[in-house]
Amino acid sequence: MSWRNRVWAVYLAVAGALMLTYLFFPPLAGNGPLINVLGLSGVVAIVVGIRMHRPRARAAWWLFVVGQFLFWAGDIYTYSYRILFGADVPFPSVGDALYLAVYPALMVGLVLLVKRRNPKRDRSALIDAAILTVGVGLLSWVFLIAPNIHLTGLTWLQQAVSVAYPLGDVLLLAAVIRLAVDMGKRAPAFYLLVSSIVCLLATDSAYNYALLKGTYSHKQLGYDAGWILYYLLWGAAALHPSMRTLDEEPAHDVRTRLTPLRLTLLGGACLIAPGIRFVEELGNPDVVVVIVSSAVLFLLVVARMAGLVRQEERAVSRELALRGAGAELVAAAGREQVHGAAISAVSALLGDDTRARVVLFENGGGAVAASSEGEAWLLTKTGTDWLHVASRNGHVPLSNVADRVRSELRLFEGQSVLVFPLSVRDETRGVLAICSSDSVQREQVDSLEALATQVSLAVEGASLAEDLHRRQSEARFRSLVAHSSDLITVLDAEGLVTYQSPSVERVLGYKAGELEGTRFDRLVAEADQPRLAQVVSKGGQERAETHAIECALRHRDGTWLQFEVQHTDLLQDEHVSGIVLNSRDVSERKAFEDQLAHQAFHDPVTNLANRALFADRVQHALMRAQREGQSVGVMFIDLDDFKTVNDSLGHAAGDLVLQEVARRLSLTVRPADTVARFGGDEFAILLDGVGNLQEAADVADRMLEELERQFEIDAKQVFPRASVGICLADGEVPAHDAEELLRNADVAMYMAKRDSKGSYRVFEPAMHERVLARLELRADLQRAIDEDELEVHYQPVVRLDGRVMYGVEALLRWTHPTRGNIPPLQFIPLAEETGLIIPIGRWVLGAACREGVVIHERFAREDPLTISVNLSVRQLQSDTIVADVRDALETSGLPPSALVLEITESVMMADTDLAVQRLNDLKALGVRLAMDDFGTGYSSLSYLGRFPVDILKMDRSFLASGENDSLAAAVIALGASLALDVVAEGIEYPEQASSLRELGCELGQGFLFARPMAHDALHEYLEVDDASRAGLDEQPEPHAA
Structure with a gap:
């Protein structure tokens, strides 16, 4: 319950407590300001109720506010006058004017409320209200109005005011009686409102009578209690949520009824005048007899008329019940609804005063039974065969039927049975039996006979409808x-x-x-x-x-x-x-299901088993091997450089390669083995029941030999190669499930690809540790980027003739927080493999360019120092490499001519056309290009002619022996013929530097001159004289860069 529903009760409780304090607890007993506060609370309560509940008859409620306010204003004047002037209130006074103004405000408000509740005039209610008002008004005339008129010693104004109070009460009473006798909703707010007006009228009448008798004293607080209740109850009525329903119209089926209470009130009102006369003539026996006789005759006539009215009302009720039953029977969609409507109608016709059981029997169709007492029976068809036999000739002996009903339902002695036949076209279709211990009136019997006729027609209609529906259903069924x-x-x-x-x-x-x-x-x-x-x-x-x-x-x-x-x-x-x-033909569905099942467990390109089917077969093979003590082998195969085929020849050619590989793999295994494709360039083979590891190795050798045979696709030679991992589930390497066996084979394949492509490796438990270490290193490398653990070191490049600085090469270094320095050969390939080389390379490029600007500013020379940065194959293939270089140059301000980008010969094997395009775009930025590790990879003069390089960097392997310099001389001569600068890498001994100078090599770098160093050490190196930093007499320990 919300606070809106409880506020009226809280108001009554609090205000009631204050009223009791005013009446019984000094020093507040009889306190004028306190009663004024209570009066004001009533006014405020009505205003709050209007705002809170928003009734439709707002004009009536605002008039109630005006009336209450005027009454409160009169109280303020009356109670304050004695306090301010120390004398009784004069009569008449301003207070009387305020009090008298209350009556029109309240009466008009009540009239508006009555009109809202009764938009159609109810003449009977109006007459009833007039009768009660005249009767009560006569009492007011005798005891209040007439004595004031005949009172002597009063001015005409005093006399008029004295008469106005009881006259106003009578008019207000007429309005409230009209409200009370209508057929509108009787909500709690209604009773609170009527109670408030009754308190006002009763208190006013007692007050006026006391004034006439001279017994009134302002110290008598009982009158104040009545007026306070008038305030509080009206305010509570406004606060109650039901005040919104006071102006609702009555339902259409609600009729004005002559209830015993209403009849008593009307009769009593009519006897008020004889009663008064009776009191006045108590001393005259003749007149008393006449009066009493008239009253008795009047009461007898009223009783007789009441009986007629009640009989008419019952007749109307039976008519309405029959009308309602007829509507329900017409709307009934089947026998059950017909039965229910019939039984409900009988109960309505008999009324609540008659206790009866109602049973409906149908000829040959079972029976329906129910009771107004809530009892029920279920009679089978066998139990009603007697009805079928009795009606065989078209009629039913009702006396026999009544006796049979009494027997079937096991009725007690004294219970009567009324039987009404259900006949259609002079043929009895059933009976309606009513079993009751109370007598049934003749009028009810007539209505029940009429009802039986309606039920007969409804049952016949339901039978015809069922028969029609059955025929339609049969025809529809045959058609379907x-x-x-x-x-x-x-x-x-x-x-x-x-x-x-x-x-x-x-x-x-x-x-x-x-x-x-x-x-x-x-x-x-x-x-x-x-x-x-x-x-x-x-x-x-x-x-x-x-x-x-x-x-x-x-x-x-x-x-x-x-x-x-x-x-x-x-x-x-x-x-x-x-x-x-x-039976439904599902041949197509089954074929489609088989097709879907095949697609769900086979690769669409090669038609081999897919991962799901392969894993299932491996699992079954493992369980079988455990039972029979055999071994299970799994080979995991990954094609080498398959991406190159896809990128160069297209995906269609790649699919042809996969199909040819699948065919060759199937040729190298037994029919009982399973070949599967996992997706991409990954395949797997299940060797079921393999004898030992050697047998699996023999299969791998045959497979690799078969794959290495070339074949043509689109007139181009393709040489497929593969890396293979083998795992054998036996006593040495157990496998608990298919996933573990596959994972082990995958690890072995990974090792084979890392060590030497085109080969196989057999799984060993120690491989997991190496793979895990590599995975951890990969995760640490990602974290190193985020945590700024990477840094750039710089190794000087010098001119060999005078050891003068030519430039520096930017080299990446990684200092791990727990492992220390990680060699570049460990993490650079990993970065290349995972793609992290792209963001790392971008960061190195930016750092090197910014360092180059710092060097140029602090160590300005006639020939500015160059900054060399390595580019990997993956970086060169990236779509953003040109933009990355441009952004690094523009952001740092380094002149493009000072930046040297170093590439390796392996770029010519990936995508030559793309590599040439990328290098030309970089060259257009103004940077210089260098071929790193020249002479160790895919050295080709044709490729060298196509690449726009400016510098050849000779690999350190040509300097391993100072005695045989022919290879070094060839590279230097090649550079001279192509007008390319040659830089010798890895110079560690003075004799190597001397030999290179003699061969004509001008530039070199290595530990002989300086190791890679951080930028602070590089700045110190540049500040020292070149000659003092040469250190030619000290021979450093060999070390790989």
């Missing part, structure tokens, strides 16, 4: 069966066909009559016959439930079709008496 693609077959308990739908000719090629009388199982495939026989053998043993089986049925031409057969046991159904088979 005739045109249905399903086969509907009815079998007897022995499995013989008793009915076959005509659709069998269209579906299976047989005539419907050809199959009737034959065994249905002769059409069923031999493998499916046991299941069908089981269904037939259970006939009659189970409830009518539907089950489904799938089986193959033979077509007339000898072909077999797949059917889904739903069977329902209806042997106990008298309308069917058989087992119903509903």
